[in-house]
Amino acid sequence: MSKINLSVDIAGIKMQNPVTTASGTFGFGLDYLDYFDVNQLGAVVTKTITINRRMGNPPPRIIETPSGLLNSIGLANPGIDEFIQSTLLDLEHIKAPIIVSIAGDTEEEYVELAERLDKVDKIAGIELNVSCPNVRMGGIQFGVCPEQVNRLTKASAAATQKPLIVKLTPNVTDIVEVACAAVEGGARSLSLINTLLGMSIDINKRKPVLANNVGGLAGPAIRPVAVRMVWQVAQAVDVPIIGVGGICDYRDALEFIMAGAASVGVGTWNFVNPTACVDIIEGLRCFCLEQGVKDINELVGCSWK
Amino acid sequence: MSKINLSVDIAGIKMQNPVTTASGTFGFGLDYLDYFDVNQLGAVVTKTITINRRMGNPPPRIIETPSGLLNSIGLANPGIDEFIQSTLLDLEHIKAPIIVSIAGDTEEEYVELAERLDKVDKIAGIELNVSCPNVRMGGIQFGVCPEQVNRLTKASAAATQKPLIVKLTPNVTDIVEVACAAVEGGARSLSLINTLLGMSIDINKRKPVLANNVGGLAGPAIRPVAVRMVWQVAQAVDVPIIGVGGICDYRDALEFIMAGAASVGVGTWNFVNPTACVDIIEGLRCFCLEQGVKDINELVGCSWK
């Protein structure tokens, strides 16, 4: 069996393979220890953290839709202090690179989070969540406006030496415009997509199912939208892309890679198949072997290159 | 059995019930004659027609995705001349109101189509398709820009006395802004949503599956996005809304109605269940009966009213 290179370099973060966990679907990397060895991952992307602890939205927070999952968790997280004081210690034994996702209500909060994480050796990179549609004061306002994304990225990039990844929201007219704004602002990688803003109504109660009314749609249902956006953005920017949205198996991952993503993030499907990430890594290896691909990087963007 | 009112008034078009066919999924109303009596429908919305005959995009034009259907038909249609000279004759025996969907490459084309249809008695209303993502020169440019939608609607409204419905594209940052622009321009009803721009890649061929690369995502997968948009728009405008996107059964239809749609359009699901429309009408009737709803209009927007 010839040696196949699956390793990729995302903004200076060396990953042994392209498979990462999508923020918010893998906690802080510790919840799946009973299912597989987390060190097999290309990288772990954590749940988004904020300055203060957040309880998140009231339940119900989750509802299934056809091939999709609608959620309004509301950025429930322990806050940066507890993250640094306690969660980080638990992460010590994880050897895979750890990328911490952050979000703030204001530009200053993003900057403060970036600054504080900058000092933490254990952290390989920072992902700006500018796109969470659930918290009224947070995400959505930044992520839909190219100028704001540009400013926010610039400010955050100035606050840290760590590789900065900007995670884009799909709820925009022109994803390429926002992507370029982020890159111009100093994003060394882009992650896309976050969830599509959606809603479900309980016809017996005659009210929205989610206590928060609207939520973010994720899962296989949104994959075609995500692949399209990666395909558009990859042709317009020079930074590596982390493709996210509805990935279930290695075939889905390959769609993103061929569309132009150097790395992929697995989200909702972790819930259905807790070993999805490692199954995908193995699937990618087999595909490369069968098709005579020596280096997975050869496949990145091959559908348009 | 007490008498339940299912009839609705959409911009002056009297429909015996809220169920219509989504443009492009029901041909010109004649393809399903073997499955049910088309006169049971609230209204028939035709495939979009253009000035000239269009062959449409090369195949493959269709690919299935999880709970979704990605298509790039490319507005294949006989053109306005053949429509008026030949198709219209076939439609003579249809008694349900007929709404004709139109699209143009330029504002002048929309106006010309509206003018020509204005003279045709048989036609109950005109739907402006400003959102078809498949034809490079057509739809998408108009539909994503509020100013353009406003201008286009104004020009078309001036060209016809018939009720004018504007069908919105979901591929925008702020659907409410576009909706308001259409209403300000003279739209007497809004139809939403058209398809989400998506893509699928054939990993063996390493190329997009669709010959046109990108296509429009429809089907149950997109329902949560559609319900959310109807919910947002219904609270912002005063004209009746035709809710479209992933409707399969009466429960789905009720989600749209409770979100604020006065009428609903069934698209992709016709392909799966050719009697979907009549099944939904019956389902709505039973629901009203069971829940003591005398008039379906009571339910319109009840999730937020």
Add this chain to the structure above:
Amino acid sequence: MGQAPKCFLGVNGMKANVKVMANFRVKENYYLMELQRPEVAKNARAGQFIHARCKDSKDPLLRRPFSIYSLDSDKGRIKILYEIKGMGTELLSKYKEGDFLDIMAPLGNGFNLEGNISSAILVGGGIGGAPLMALAESLKGRGINRIYFLVGAQSKDKLIPTVDFESLGVNVITATDDGSEGHRGYITDLLPMKLKESSEGCTVFACGPRPMLKAVAQICARKNIPCQLSLEEIISCGVGACQGCVCKVKDNDTETYHRVCLEGPVFDSGEVVWDV
């Protein structure tokens, strides 16, 4: 409540394709499925649940959670009792002996049996009775013989089958909303009287619809009787990763959200916040 032991089965051990040994309708919409899974049968506790992938397709998308109904560590088998509600349970009912089912198990914390329990009153509403069977087995195993099972439902045909409880020597008392079997009214109507009969060391365990649990909690609180409740929420990940399944609890004096799948499904009744 105590958390499930981490990693006790080692990497990969908690997800498995397990063999269906039996799957049949026991009554009306209630089905019983028996699975071969020695690791779980040996280690799981009453109140924990399995998370089953009912179908290898993307609709329905999520797994479905089912409480362990019975644990047989000798045969290495577990049982679940389930009610057909929608697509997932419908699909589950199609499994045949010899098929394999993809499950994650055991999940959740389980009932806490560490206190000084001399007798137990189990209160089950509808399918909520399912985990109480495993609990009864467990209590018996610890030599606790005075067990009452107060079981309620809307009507006779919606009562879960109680023959397994009876064979175990559990005292079964029924109530139906329409009086078609047992007491006419809520099962919680009968709880105060039962509690009066009971001595020191009696603990109440309940699972069922939220209004029933609230009533049980209030009755026990008034009498100062320890009470554990098993709650339901839509479960997606089942392992604590997504924060989707929370319920509001009191943690010291502050209110916070706990995950039903990880910190639950069993909670001390005093913890639960009953707003709305």
Add this chain to the structure above:
Amino acid sequence: MGQAPKCFLGVNGMKANVKVMANFRVKENYYLMELQRPEVAKNARAGQFIHARCKDSKDPLLRRPFSIYSLDSDKGRIKILYEIKGMGTELLSKYKEGDFLDIMAPLGNGFNLEGNISSAILVGGGIGGAPLMALAESLKGRGINRIYFLVGAQSKDKLIPTVDFESLGVNVITATDDGSEGHRGYITDLLPMKLKESSEGCTVFACGPRPMLKAVAQICARKNIPCQLSLEEIISCGVGACQGCVCKVKDNDTETYHRVCLEGPVFDSGEVVWDV
């Protein structure tokens, strides 16, 4: 080709839940399903297809098209022969005798047998052989007895079963790419020779992969022999409404798109445009 008669079954008639009379594996990945559907068995023609809803869920979403393999108007039954390819056909293989399957049928135009046909050469590649069985039955029914079935596949195990053809008295000739059965090479290698042997009034009918169809068309064109091809495209609506299933054809001198589900699946080989 002629269009299917509209409304011949009346409103609602073309969609039905029909009873599965048999469903079993005949060979490797090939399954045979028999359905009770007198209206279709009586009226359908060879080359038409059924459009089946393999599962009552939203994934897979679309129906799946299958050619009619055999029509028994006496018993009121139709058969399909199918190959397991993906989720839809996998689900189909799970149906048991007595289950009901939701089908739309008959769809498409079918083979045109109106011309002066004295002998027929049927060319089938892989599962493409399926509609040719119904065609053979039909030809026999019209007293046409000189029928050759040239059937090809990659290898022996991928050849469709030919016993039904043989029982009908059809002359079966096989080819496999790897030579594991019959001629080593393409089945189209054998067509020129067969055509040479054939007399006036011979018509060729073919169904299979596009490259095979193209070769058949070219060979027939050279010899000026009438040839009908059954094409495949992904079918969504099946009734002509969506325009999703088109293939390029020559209509007089202009090229245009025709719908495989309505104007097809059978086309005169001269109509089809073979650009990549």
